[in-house]
Amino acid sequence: MNITLEQAERAIAAAKAKAAALNTLMNIAVVDSGTNLVAFVHMDNAWLGSIDISQKKARTARYFNMPTGEIGKLSQPGGSLYNIEHSNGGLITFPGGIPIKNATGEIIGAIGVSGDTVENDHAVAQAGADAVS
Known part of the structure; x- marks a missing residue:
């Protein structure tokens, strides 16, 4: 089973909200269960080098x-x-x-976040993942 675009967009929205709450700029990538990119956001002025890192984090997790x-x-x-x-x-x-x-605990994809400390990257990614299940 794969994450849907609607679910991926929900994950992105929750992750963006968490990034805003932490006052940070992030690159946020969501991949499906086959590690194909489904959704991606580069927040204005987020680090360019973190684009690739966010996608690799998502793929690595999956x-x-x-x-x-x-x-x-x-x-x-x-x-x-x-x-x-x-x-x-x-x-x-x-x-x-x-x-x-x-909702049944089956892995349907992954989220990767990069742009700040690893603690903030993880917190933003967790917010995105939690918005789907």
Whole structure:
């Protein structure tokens, strides 16, 4: 099952609202279960370098069905996923990517956010993911 455009737009709207509440500018990407881009927002004056990062965070979260921050913990030296960020054309292994689940708990896509601290990136992504389920 895939996220619909309506659900992706709801995730984007919630993420934008959270970014505004945090007084930050973000790039927000939503991918479907096959990691295809469904919706994207580049807030005015958000960092250009974060466009690619937000999309890679979304894809990374979906590739492994876990938040990117969790992958980061496992990819530290000595960890079971050490150096995984070099696979799949480049992964992002710090917070800001979260799988999106539907009401029954099935993963239907993912959201990736980049543009500020990893704590704010994660909070904005979580707001977007929570708006769908």
